[in-house]
Amino acid sequence: MPGRLIDPAILFAPLSGAKSLGLAVSGGADSLALMLLAARWGDADPDAPKLYVYSVDHGLRPEAAAEVAFVLAEAARLGLPASGLRWDGAKPATGLSEAARSARYRLIGEAMQRDGASILVTAHHLDDQAETVLMRLAHGSGLAGLRGMAPLAEVEGVTVARPLLGIARAELAALVAEAGLTPVADPSNDDLHYERVRWRQAMPQLAALGLDAGRLALFAARAGEAHEAIAHIAETTIGRHAVPLGDGVAMPTEALSDLPRAVLVEVVGRLLERAGGARKRRQLAQIELLALRLQGAAALKRTSLHGSVIASDGTTVSFRKEPARRPRVSPSAEINREGRN
Numbered sequence: 001m002p003g004r005l006i007d008p009a010i011l012f013a014p015l016s017g018a019k020s021l022g023l024a025v026s027g028g029a030d031s032l033a034l035m036l037l038a039a040r041w042g043d044a045d046p047d048a049p050k051l052y053v054y055s056v057d058h059g060l061r062p063e064a065a066a067e068v069a070f071v072l073a074e075a076a077r078l079g080l081p082a083s084g085l086r087w088d089g090a091k092p093a094t095g096l097s098e099a100a101r102s103a104r105y106r107l108i109g110e111a112m113q114r115d116g117a118s119i120l121v122t123a124h125h126l127d128d129q130a131e132t133v134l135m136r137l138a139h140g141s142g143l144a145g146l147r148g149m150a151p152l153a154e155v156e157g158v159t160v161a162r163p164l165l166g167i168a169r170a171e172l173a174a175l176v177a178e179a180g181l182t183p184v185a186d187p188s189n190d191d192l193h194y195e196r197v198r199w200r201q202a203m204p205q206l207a208a209l210g211l212d213a214g215r216l217a218l219f220a221a222r223a224g225e226a227h228e229a230i231a232h233i234a235e236t237t238i239g240r241h242a243v244p245l246g247d248g249v250a251m252p253t254e255a256l257s258d259l260p261r262a263v264l265v266e267v268v269g270r271l272l273e274r275a276g277g278a279r280k281r282r283q284l285a286q287i288e289l290l291a292l293r294l295q296g297a298a299a300l301k302r303t304s305l306h307g308s309v310i311a312s313d314g315t316t317v318s319f320r321k322e323p324a325r326r327p328r329v330s331p332s333a334e335i336n337r338e339g340r341n
Contacts, residue, residue, distance in 0.1 A: 006175060008041035011163045012048070014151070015119060020050040021161075022117040024108060025075070025082075027055065027067040027184030030123035032074070033172035034164060036179055038121065039078040052115045053082035054108045058100045060091065067184045074181065083111050097194070105156035112158070124149055124162040127169040130213035131199045133220045134206075142265070142284050143227040148220035168213060234266035248275035248320035253312060256295050265291045275319035276307025 015021060023038055025031040035053060042048045055071040057064040068084040075082035085107040092099045108120060129148045136145040152161050164172065176183055192198055203213065241255035249271055256264060265284075268291040286305055293300055300312035309320045 008037045012041045018049040020117040022112045022120040023053045024122045027071045029173045029176045029183035033175045034123040057086045109158045125164045130216035133216045134199045147224035250318045271319045272306040
């Protein structure tokens with residue numbers, strides 16, 4: 001079976017220097033496979049990090065409590081300490097998936113802090129990566145987004161490792177079956193209201209045309225390499241020409257004039273981040289449009305984007321942090337306030 005070929009020592013080698021790790025386990029086949037592989041790694045290597053299992057009941061399905069109990073029982077069987085966590089309180093009427101995700105990472109992050117675990121290991125795999133690339137491609141993402149999920153990243157304030165990104169869903173399912181376990185079946189995995197599920201169901205047709213998960217993951221890796229090259233050139237350009245301001249940074253327009261379009265957009269994106277303090281770039285099309293406007297010699301009147309105020313006199317372009325907006329005061333409140341002075 002494919003699962004027998006998976007070597008935990010190789011998978012978890014990049015994490016071997018950690019003192020303690022958390023494992024996110026929902027009870028599905030993917031996360032059960034992660035727990036089994038991590039336990040085997042720990043059993044075989046006396047110097048492996050201490051492992052903690054975390055399973056979250058989001059309070060959205062009555063079956064979830066039993067699923068968490070199942071995970072805790074399997075973790076105990078493997079000799080792993082485990083915590084069941086629950087998202088209590090009112091749930092939002094809209095944006096439920098995003099809220100549940102934030103709650104999950106918050107709860108696990110708090111538990112990790114208590115246990116001293118520095119990195120959360122998740123079961124994202126090759127098929128998840130392919131679906132992510134397809135969704136981002138459909139949304140018009142640039143190279144930074146088309147890299148897909150990174151093996152190590154910060155998510156909702158939690159450092160997350162994804163060692164299974166090179167392993168297919170079927171391999172993980174085979175490993176779980178070999179262990180004699182019956183994974184939890186989450187109905188949301190078949191709910192066509194979710195975009196990821198729709199792409200998942202389209203994958204067999206794409207694979208039949210040659211665009212399978214492996215090809216998409218390879219594309220993501222190459223997109224990542226291209227992004228790294230462009231980012232390096234962009235950072236070098238900024239280092240050579242950027243002038244710090246008290247509340248931002250300035251660049252000579254001449255330094256932007258001959259840059260290739262992809263490098264120009266990356267330079268502008270990074271300057272917006274530095275001035276505005278945004279952690280994630282949004283609205284790539286607006287950044288592209290701004291970059292092209294700044295590349296010309298014409299002056300640019302004051303405009304704002306991503307928390308930055310941008311202006312150009314045709315010779316120098318400045319990126320300054322956008323001032324905090326003062327709350328609007330009603331005329332009656334203003335009159336009352338003046339009357340008290």
